[in-house]
Amino acid sequence: MREIDVSRITDAVRRMCISANINLPQDMKDALLRARKQEDGPIAQTILDRIMENHALAQSGTLPICQDTGMACIFLEAGQDVHFTGGSLYDAVNEGVRLGYTEGYLRKSVERDPIRRGNTGDNTPALITVDIVPGDKVKLTVAPKGFGSENMSALKMLKPSAGLEGIKAFILETVEHAGPNPCPPIVVGVGIGGNFDHVALLAKKALLRPVDSCNPDPFYAALEEELLEEINALGIGPQGFGGRTTALGVNIEYLPTHIAGMPCAVNISCHVTRHETEVI
Amino acid sequence: MIRSIRLPLTEALSQSLHMGDNVLLSGIVYTARDAAHERMTEQLARGIPIPFDTKDAVIYYVGPSPARPGQVIGSAGPTTAGRMDKWAPQLIGLGARGMIGKGKRSPEVIEAIRRYHGVYFGAIGGAGALLARHIVKSELIAYEDLGPEAIRRLTVKDFPVTVIIDCEGNDLYELGRRSYLG
Numbered sequence: 001m002r003e004i005d006v007s008r009i010t011d012a013v014r015r016m017c018i019s020a021n022i023n024l025p026q027d028m029k030d031a032l033l034r035a036r037k038q039e040d041g042p043i044a045q046t047i048l049d050r051i052m053e054n055h056a057l058a059q060s061g062t063l064p065i066c067q068d069t070g071m072a073c074i075f076l077e078a079g080q081d082v083h084f085t086g087g088s089l090y091d092a093v094n095e096g097v098r099l100g101y102t103e104g105y106l107r108k109s110v111e112r113d114p115i116r117r118g119n120t121g122d123n124t125p126a127l128i129t130v131d132i133v134p135g136d137k138v139k140l141t142v143a144p145k146g147f148g149s150e151n152m153s154a155l156k157m158l159k160p161s162a163g164l165e166g167i168k169a170f171i172l173e174t175v176e177h178a179g180p181n182p183c184p185p186i187v188v189g190v191g192i193g194g195n196f197d198h199v200a201l202l203a204k205k206a207l208l209r210p211v212d213s214c215n216p217d218p219f220y221a222a223l224e225e226e227l228l229e230e231i232n233a234l235g236i237g238p239q240g241f242g243g244r245t246t247a248l249g250v251n252i253e254y255l256p257t258h259i260a261g262m263p264c265a266v267n268i269s270c271h272v273t274r275h276e277t278e279v280i
Numbered sequence: 281m282i283r284s285i286r287l288p289l290t291e292a293l294s295q296s297l298h299m300g301d302n303v304l305l306s307g308i309v310y311t312a313r314d315a316a317h318e319r320m321t322e323q324l325a326r327g328i329p330i331p332f333d334t335k336d337a338v339i340y341y342v343g344p345s346p347a348r349p350g351q352v353i354g355s356a357g358p359t360t361a362g363r364m365d366k367w368a369p370q371l372i373g374l375g376a377r378g379m380i381g382k383g384k385r386s387p388e389v390i391e392a393i394r395r396y397h398g399v400y401f402g403a404i405g406g407a408g409a410l411l412a413r414h415i416v417k418s419e420l421i422a423y424e425d426l427g428p429e430a431i432r433r434l435t436v437k438d439f440p441v442t443v444i445i446d447c448e449g450n451d452l453y454e455l456g457r458r459s460y461l462g
Contacts, residue, residue, distance in 0.1 A: 051406065179383070183382065241453075241456040
């Protein structure tokens with residue numbers, strides 16, 4: 001049994017909220033640079049240049065890359081031999097978000113009620129996902145997620161008869177319908193299987209993988225590659241002005257599912273796909 | 281290739297702009313997004329005027345991040361314009377013919393742009409740090425309680441935008457993609 005005081009979680013979440021919003025992960029920077037080299041149109045090239053210039057300005061000016069500093073999606077893989085001490089784990093995470101968004105001059109974008117609205121003023125509550133895993137460590141991931149892209153995401157309870165073609169058509173339809181709205185070039189997180197609620201979380205978790213990674217299962221890796229090619233043949237391009245790069249990557253995750261179903265969730269993320277991970 | 285424009289956006293100016301033009305805007309723009317639009321139109325219905333002069337005005341759909349000490353504003357890129365479609369035609373009708381945002385507009389908004397000779401400009405979504413450098417002054421003028429959604433009067437200098445929908449209703453999202461695909 002290893003004891004971890006929850007104040008360490010608060011401190012890590014605080015730091016990571018600020019840092020994730022200012023520094024884009026290297027895999028995203030590399031993917032944008034590769035995309036820039038492959039673009040042939042001058043409009044698309046200029047947009048990708050400005051996007052990369054924006055990263056440098058955010059870093060040098062300690063400014064968020066994007067003003068939509070998102071809802072704070074916090075993932076904890078907690079070792080089952082860890083004993084959290086010093087208070088509630090969930091409160092500790094929220095305190096980290098509150099401190100990070102306040103001290104880091106990040107935008108507070110959370111409404112306390114979806115219908116009656118009203119800003120909570122400190123970007124809490126966070127969206128917290130805890131998975132219990134073997135071991136005595138905690139893997140903490142902070143992934144701020146903006147809503148320009150979140151709003152263009154979709155979930156469909158496909159039936160087994162729809163087959164692979166049904167899955168592909170749904171993913172392509174979702175991306176085409178999103179068009180310029182989610183700030184392309186996008187990253188496409190896909191969950192397939194499980195049930196209604198698990199498939200959505202799976203799609204979100206797919207976005208946490210590096211954009212240039214592929215699913216370890218060769219069948220899904222090939223599907224990721226095929227879909228990326230088809231998405232980029234849509235011609236939506238950077239910012240939707242036309243071009244080669246509509247998506248930087250497609251990440252697919254799957255789960256076993258029911259004999260009667262084939263759920264599919266498509267979580268779209270923008271060119272500012274942020275995530276930071278630390279092991280405690 | 282790149283044209284510089286001094287705001288306000290007069291009818292003559294908007295008529296001289298064409299889909300795909302790259303433009304640098306200088307002058308005053310007003311920020312407003314969902315909550316501010318809802319409140320403005322609610323108040324209009326009760327006879328309370330809009331908190332700025334809408335004639336030839338440009339509305340920037342943005343909810344900036346807070347300024348650090350010494351900064352004019354935080355990160356300040358455009359939000360998805362389509363969420364304002366419900367309210368935009370009324371504001372365009374009141375003279376606020378310029379809009380800055382990102383993403384598709386509804387047929388009703390495009391129709392209002394055509395009728396009142398408006399322009400829908402696109403700024404690069406997700407480039408908030410770069411765009412903030414072109415904002416030289418920011419004053420909160422109304423709805424402070426809305427936090428990031430309050431109305432601000434921004435003075436912009438050489439603020440880079442592209443004409444997405446021009447006063448004839450041409451739409452870069454339709455034609456840009458089509459021309460890329462050949």
